[in-house]
Amino acid sequence: MRKNEILYYVFFALLFGFRAIGGHDGWGCYPYTLAAAAVFLLLKLLATRHTVREYLWILLFLLLGGIVYACTGEKGLLIDFAMMLGMKDMCDRRLFRFAGVLLGGAMAVLTFLTVFGLMDEIRFGVVGRPLWGQMYRHSLGYPHTNTLMTTYVILMMLTLYLIGGENRKRLLRGSLILWICGLYYYLYCNSNTGLLISTLYLAINYYCQVRLRYRLWEKAVIYAVYPLVNVVAVAGMLLYREEWQDHSALTSFLERFRTASIYLHEYSITLFGMRMEIPESLRYGLDISQIYLLLNLGLVAFAAVSVLYGIVLREMIREKNGGAIAIILCLVVMGVSDPLLYNLSCKNLTFLFMGMALYRLLARKKSKRFPWLGREICLLPAGEEPVSERVSVWLKKAEECVRRVILAGRGNRKGRWGVLILALGAAVVYALAAYSHIEPLGKVKSYQAGFYEYLRLTVSIGTWSFLLGELLRRILLCYGRDRRGRR
Numbered sequence: 001m002r003k004n005e006i007l008y009y010v011f012f013a014l015l016f017g018f019r020a021i022g023g024h025d026g027w028g029c030y031p032y033t034l035a036a037a038a039v040f041l042l043l044k045l046l047a048t049r050h051t052v053r054e055y056l057w058i059l060l061f062l063l064l065g066g067i068v069y070a071c072t073g074e075k076g077l078l079i080d081f082a083m084m085l086g087m088k089d090m091c092d093r094r095l096f097r098f099a100g101v102l103l104g105g106a107m108a109v110l111t112f113l114t115v116f117g118l119m120d121e122i123r124f125g126v127v128g129r130p131l132w133g134q135m136y137r138h139s140l141g142y143p144h145t146n147t148l149m150t151t152y153v154i155l156m157m158l159t160l161y162l163i164g165g166e167n168r169k170r171l172l173r174g175s176l177i178l179w180i181c182g183l184y185y186y187l188y189c190n191s192n193t194g195l196l197i198s199t200l201y202l203a204i205n206y207y208c209q210v211r212l213r214y215r216l217w218e219k220a221v222i223y224a225v226y227p228l229v230n231v232v233a234v235a236g237m238l239l240y241r242e243e244w245q246d247h248s249a250l251t252s253f254l255e256r257f258r259t260a261s262i263y264l265h266e267y268s269i270t271l272f273g274m275r276m277e278i279p280e281s282l283r284y285g286l287d288i289s290q291i292y293l294l295l296n297l298g299l300v301a302f303a304a305v306s307v308l309y310g311i312v313l314r315e316m317i318r319e320k321n322g323g324a325i326a327i328i329l330c331l332v333v334m335g336v337s338d339p340l341l342y343n344l345s346c347k348n349l350t351f352l353f354m355g356m357a358l359y360r361l362l363a364r365k366k367s368k369r370f371p372w373l374g375r376e377i378c379l380l381p382a383g384e385e386p387v388s389e390r391v392s393v394w395l396k397k398a399e400e401c402v403r404r405v406i407l408a409g410r411g412n413r414k415g416r417w418g419v420l421i422l423a424l425g426a427a428v429v430y431a432l433a434a435y436s437h438i439e440p441l442g443k444v445k446s447y448q449a450g451f452y453e454y455l456r457l458t459v460s461i462g463t464w465s466f467l468l469g470e471l472l473r474r475i476l477l478c479y480g481r482d483r484r485g486r487r
Helices: 003-020 030-046 052-072 076-085 092-115 145-163 168-189 192-210 216-239 251-266 289-296 299-318 322-334 350-364 389-407 415-435 451-486
Strands: 123-129 133-138
Touching: 003 030, 003 076, 003 092, 030 076, 052 076, 052 299, 052 350, 076 299, 076 350, 092 145, 092 350, 092 451, 133 145, 133 168, 133 451, 145 168, 145 192, 145 322, 168 192, 168 451, 192 322, 216 251, 216 289, 216 299, 216 322, 251 289, 289 299, 299 322, 299 350, 322 350, 415 451
Parallel strands: none
Antiparallel strands: 123 133
16 A cells, blocks of 8 residues: 555545544534545645646546536535545555445444434434334434435445455345345434335345346446436426325425426526525425536536546446446436435545546547657655555554454354344343333433334344344454464
């Protein structure tokens, strides 16, 4: 690993990690986080060997993002371009492993702290939900209940991209485990859209990763998804009628098109976007990413991003990268119901693949007329030096330690029965205590919130008891082997 890679990891951790811990632009420290990330990105660009042609494209994209920001006040597209432009010489699997550990660890900690009332969260009041009755909807430390589920879908993408499709049984087993874990989050947020998207992604990912070669019609479908989704989004905005929502089971989904149509009547499409305020007849902004890109960020940004989607899909099909194709297609579909693609969420992993595809495309371009465009420049040569051997050894030891703990219990499955009995016993004890109105968790009064809250807290007691007990068992197994090895 080289020093310039470390710079990008720090940049990515500041942006992606800030969102992973539930941060949002309302936090006072967010402007300082953005400023620090900008410094590390600048150092990464200067410490990496780029051709003159690449530097020109970097300046062009940053200029476009800067103009859009000046016209709209929205920083999302500029951040997405920054994530893309820093991908030169980066290893995608290593970056996804880093992001997965960062997001998985943050979600686990936030979930544990908020479920058991150790940390405050945004909790929507008692509402009536179909099939479930009266219930609280929890965000478990994130700004919104839908944000919780979409964040978990991103974690699923990071995990399954690393698993790959070489071993179909492992891919299928991993998909099933992740879907079951998604049900746990669904118990708390009850995001029907999030559950549907997660299921759709698992199906698309399995199909794309097990395919060794794409037929012509499959390539046509892959290329058609992005323009088709944009056509549906724009047509829904232009053709929306109030009677669509009469006796419709899709009322909450069609509300997004109603919002988009109101914004279209309030504002017009411009080249570089405009500053938009929430109309008086609405309480929130645009929830459709494609409409947000077109109306808020402008026609030029919409055209540039559309070209980038064509480039990245072409490169991923050429490389037979089914995991990347599944992520791109699912995020495009997800954008119809969520503004995560081009806002400040930093969750659009497509821009990481866009950066890889863009630099590979530029590397193949040779100009006989202007040979100076291919001249390589590195303004900070020290960035190409490898990190110190001591840091490399430390990182390898940490990775090996984690791998040993994860694999420690695979050969000894009998011990899991004791952990499972412990988890079930803890859940039963909690259930009896809560049923008797004896509150064992302090300020978390499940019996006052109704049966549904009581049920999912009982499930949480058993789930977390099993996870913590299994982790302790594996650590003890690993430690016991070390002691026997020394003897």
